[in-house]
Amino acid sequence: MASNEDRIRQRAYEIWEREGRPHGEDLKHWLQAFQEIVASVETDGQAARKPRSAKAASAPAKPKSAAKAKGGAQSVPTTSPPPKPAKTTGSVTRH
Secondary structure (H helix, E strand, O other): OOOHHHHHHHHHHHHHHHOOOOOOOHHHHHHHHHHHHHHHHHHHHHHHOOOOOHHHHHOOOOOHHHHHOOOOOOOOOOOOOOOOOOOOOOOOOOO
């Protein structure tokens, strides 16, 4: 079996040819191929797993936090923004 990268490369090439071999669209084709391959790998992985019992599969999932909390306010996890990068000085121009 070919590695996923080989599969992506082959699929990107097929997409490129199908679209008439346009110049400069390589990243678009690579990302499209990547998404297709990842989706097919996930689908194959899910099909190989045994399904849960009918009762567990049909019952809606309950959030664990809702089962534990009995009235009152629930805490909401918060995150802080990432630190700002240090400003650079010099003659380098960023694009």
